[in-house]
Amino acid sequence: MDSEQPTTARGSAPLRADARRNRDRIIAAAAQAFAVRGPDLPVEEIARAAGVGIGTVYRRFPDRDALIRAVAQETVRSAMAHARAAVIEEPTAWAALERFLRQSHEVRLAVRLVIDSPGARAAMEDDPEIYELRRVMLDVLDRIVHAAQAEGSLRADVGTGDVAAAFLLLVRPLIVPEADTAASALERCLGVLLDGLRASAATSLPGEALARTALEH
């Protein structure tokens, strides 16, 4: 489910081995770099981190935004895999939800870039693949939410959009003095949020439940 053919294969001939290797390296370096320094760092930095010349980056990705989109796709792709695995493997919908929300660092970047990135916003405009990914992601979450409400574990007054929004809150890097602190702080905030999402904890919320459509284009 991971080792498919050339990742962006879209009919174009599969890349030569070295090109493929470099492409992967670039995306990995970019993902890393975006995560650490935000989406505004010089492309040259990414090139250096990937150990390639800047020209190589531009041969593979027509411009900076294309690179961002590619990173987003690559990482969301794996986020999807995780999420679907969660649905299948976990015994309860609640557990799946918990796992979904606890998504890894990699997923964090993905979502940030795809759904939520302020800086990379423009990069996503009018990119059908991105829209598609967003839809797929919300689909998965939608299923989890409904199942969890059906089993009575998730409070009934939230919609898929609400949970997605909560997810978005958690997905941003929390900038605090110590990186370790950030990690555990996020873990704990997630815990609090989950406690707040339990059916048993529910007090009233303002407004209407947010449907998934609220976060689609």
Place this chain on the structure above:
Amino acid sequence: MDSEQPTTARGSAPLRADARRNRDRIIAAAAQAFAVRGPDLPVEEIARAAGVGIGTVYRRFPDRDALIRAVAQETVRSAMAHARAAVIEEPTAWAALERFLRQSHEVRLAVRLVIDSPGARAAMEDDPEIYELRRVMLDVLDRIVHAAQAEGSLRADVGTGDVAAAFLLLVRPLIVPEADTAASALERCLGVLLDGLRASAATSLPGEALARTALEH
């Protein structure tokens, strides 16, 4: 509580009335502009929005970072006022906490700039006034947290640092297709978080409670 002396008074002579007016205008325009367009907009844009020449901006603030710091100070200053008012005016500590966390709108920019801005990070380095402000903010929150735990409304297994972290989560702008959606989504997320913070909702959280010191430098 508003007409104190020139904010940056550092022993330097108080500004002439018109100079002071310009300074205020610039900060206001910058705050507005940062909120709308993010922290990356050109200084010249800020000048234009403030209705002054760019030279005037630079006469008042030695460089871009100084302006960012000033905006942060100004907004945090008012955040503090609100928070203290909350403590005094609200009948219960829980209500004060709720109000504190609900500060989102105005505080949002402040906190983003002071504690959380990745881009503006460097701007804050080694600025004693900023450290001071951060400390003050945590002080206020600390008091609220302890009081709320004392009155039994806030779960006992969270520390001031945890609440501050939760606050940080809420403080970021939520980027979704519709601006209105973002606002209500944040309101609702806050509701969920508050439900999760109630003593009654508590299940166990991973790790140790985060002390306020975890978020200080």
Place this chain on the structure above:
Amino acid sequence: MDSEQPTTARGSAPLRADARRNRDRIIAAAAQAFAVRGPDLPVEEIARAAGVGIGTVYRRFPDRDALIRAVAQETVRSAMAHARAAVIEEPTAWAALERFLRQSHEVRLAVRLVIDSPGARAAMEDDPEIYELRRVMLDVLDRIVHAAQAEGSLRADVGTGDVAAAFLLLVRPLIVPEADTAASALERCLGVLLDGLRASAATSLPGEALARTALEH
């Protein structure tokens, strides 16, 4: 007829004296540079030639094309003056035509850029001022052509478009080993062309007379 107010005044406030001076310098340097090295030379070269920083060029002209357009306008403007003066001052329409075709070096550049530039083509697209100038230029020529045919000096089987085309032939720099040679070769070619344009020299030409409209957008 030359020392009017700010040349591109379009409602925007008149430039400060130094800015105006630099603007003029830049246009002059650019005209010179374009004439010598074609329209593809680095903007930085122009800046250097004008004795200003590159930023100054970009402050005045949003991009390279805007600069080309400005040069074109500036020079065509003076071409117009010359042409109108020719109409008024010369005793016969033929003399005016001769003078028009004999246009100076400066005019050469102008026309090349406005009507004929292959490289700068895109720069002119959709620029209403350029269209306007082109129209005006053809207007002037149109009047001369008709008058010359009315007086019987210009052969009757050519249209304004034909004369304009001939003009275009002459307007390009003739690249030959010696610059002096180029100048006199052009003079002599013009002489031959004029001889061919006389009513008395006419043998038949292929196709229809070219109307001025053939060269308008």
Place this chain on the structure above:
Amino acid sequence: MDSEQPTTARGSAPLRADARRNRDRIIAAAAQAFAVRGPDLPVEEIARAAGVGIGTVYRRFPDRDALIRAVAQETVRSAMAHARAAVIEEPTAWAALERFLRQSHEVRLAVRLVIDSPGARAAMEDDPEIYELRRVMLDVLDRIVHAAQAEGSLRADVGTGDVAAAFLLLVRPLIVPEADTAASALERCLGVLLDGLRASAATSLPGEALARTALEH
């Protein structure tokens, strides 16, 4: 007159058949591409048009300029053939001259590249083969001019250099809104020029007749 040895044969072994085929394809594609898109298009585009890899282009031609020179040679070579044919086949020297000047289409590119290209100028520097070709071309024209003057059809006050200059005027692409217009405008301009070159049309020209030597290096 076509199947001579490899053009750049310089003592190096004749190319293998497939290599030769590639070489020809590349030159043809480059000629076409230069004609259509001007001399500034990327080498890679030429490679693509030729249906070969860019590496192959560089194996055949050490650099971009070598390719330009080769294109020039190839096209001038065929221009020469035409011109010589004109001399032989046409009944009068005037007819040969007319045909020579009308060569425009195919010759256009050649001459532009060889004698006249401002951009490709450097590419020609110090290339003995190019000098040779230029000389040959002027030789042919020289013979035509003298013959035409001997038969009394061509005005006596022009030299080979003058006619060559006129040729150069016609050889450039005429940039006008419609491509068709350009073609017929050039035809008509040629007609006018020819009328001006007739002995009968002659009025006086400025300066001295231009000898062929004026256009040699």
Place this chain on the structure above:
DNA sequence: AATGAATGAGCTTTCATTCAT
């Protein structure tokens, strides 16, 4: 003191050329 013009470093992108496959 205020203004806005000038500056130039820095980032994005292109493309001639080299080199691994």
Place this chain on the structure above:
DNA sequence: GATGAATGAAAGCTCATTCAT
């Protein structure tokens, strides 16, 4: 020998900052 990937120098453009008016 052919291919196309990688390279990096060069050019366009932006914007923080300085300085003349």
